[in-house]
Amino acid sequence: MGAPKQRWTPEEEAALKAGVxxxxxxxxRTILKDPEFSGVLSMRSNVDLKDKWRNINVTxxxxxxxxxxxxxxxxxxxxxxxxxxxxxxxxxxxDTDTEIIDAKxxxxxxxxxxxxxxxxxLFRLDTLILEAVTNLKEPAGSDKAAIAMYIEDRYWPPTxxxxxxxxxxxxxxxxxxxxxxxxxxxxPSSSAFSEEKSSKLLLLxxxxxxxxxxxxxxxxxxxxxxxARTQSMTAQEAAALAAKAVAEAEAAIAEAEEAAREAExxxxxxxxxxxxxxxxxxxxxxxxxxxxxxxx
DNA sequence: ATAGGGTTAATT
DNA sequence: AATTAACCCTAT
Numbered sequence: 001m002g003a004p005k006q007r008w009t010p011e012e013e014a015a016l017k018a019g020v021x022x023x024x025x026x027x028x029r030t031i032l033k034d035p036e037f038s039g040v041l042s043m044r045s046n047v048d049l050k051d052k053w054r055n056i057n058v059t060x061x062x063x064x065x066x067x068x069x070x071x072x073x074x075x076x077x078x079x080x081x082x083x084x085x086x087x088x089x090x091x092x093x094x095d096t097d098t099e100i101i102d103a104k105x106x107x108x109x110x111x112x113x114x115x116x117x118x119x120x121x122l123f124r125l126d127t128l129i130l131e132a133v134t135n136l137k138e139p140a141g142s143d144k145a146a147i148a149m150y151i152e153d154r155y156w157p158p159t160x161x162x163x164x165x166x167x168x169x170x171x172x173x174x175x176x177x178x179x180x181x182x183x184x185x186x187x188p189s190s191s192a193f194s195e196e197k198s199s200k201l202l203l204l205x206x207x208x209x210x211x212x213x214x215x216x217x218x219x220x221x222x223x224x225x226x227x228a229r230t231q232s233m234t235a236q237e238a239a240a241l242a243a244k245a246v247a248e249a250e251a252a253i254a255e256a257e258e259a260a261r262e263a264e265x266x267x268x269x270x271x272x273x274x275x276x277x278x279x280x281x282x283x284x285x286x287x288x289x290x291x292x293x294x295x296x
Numbered sequence: 297a298t299a300g301g302g303t304t305a306a307t308t
Numbered sequence: 309a310a311t312t313a314a315c316c317c318t319a320t
Contacts, residue, residue, distance in 0.1 A: 005305055005314055029297065048314080050298065055313055 006043060008052055015040040016049055016056075025053070129168055133178065133185055143184050144169060 019031030028046035132147045172178040178185045
């Protein structure tokens, strides 16, 4: 009879990720032949690897049942949104491993005022944010990047709505409509207790429960997923993403400083460390995208 | 050999 | 019943 379905073990999954890291996405046969992974993956075929990789990335992005449709939408949006400001990067190909990208693309593009469009999206932004947080269903809450991605996927975003998003998140948090725990936002009802709205209390509670062992693997997997995606991108897409990553990293660093300033000593340490970790990973992601761009 | 669409088994 | 994950099929 047919094979009863072999579920992937964490070891196999780890081997696959490592293999992709070493050989790149799509080199399934190569990964399989590599003696370092051939042992663990001996029960798997190259097609299995491909399929599993697809599943990993789908889940890592919090896609629901309609991943395909959203992927299609996303792609068309990304293609249609190339500003051209980023593409002028490929000039220096040699020893430039750090600041190839002069990132200010997200600030103000030549758009004068589109009152109708911006106003409408602004009006819905509160709702969209809440919708994003609830639909993403991330147990530990969703960070700003995830929320932004969710919104970008479904609705056309204003040229730079990241700033607006930050402001709105802040407002929603202080008004109690969102709970912020370690730079991740979740809806109050999911937090079991709804009456206490002292954000500092929540902060401490969350810290104790998650104990930072929980949060790091999550972030790492997210970054891994995005790294993998950059490897399957075109140079233009990678450039756009890289620029975005730089902007995000800058924002993260700025927020870290802000947090450090206004929090007490112990909390400041934790907050700053977390923010710094995110910033560092964003930077790493940026470097990889840049590297890819050079190769291609 | 790989990517992508599609199907079926398993989880919730 | 709905969602997810492993598996299968086909075109490139």
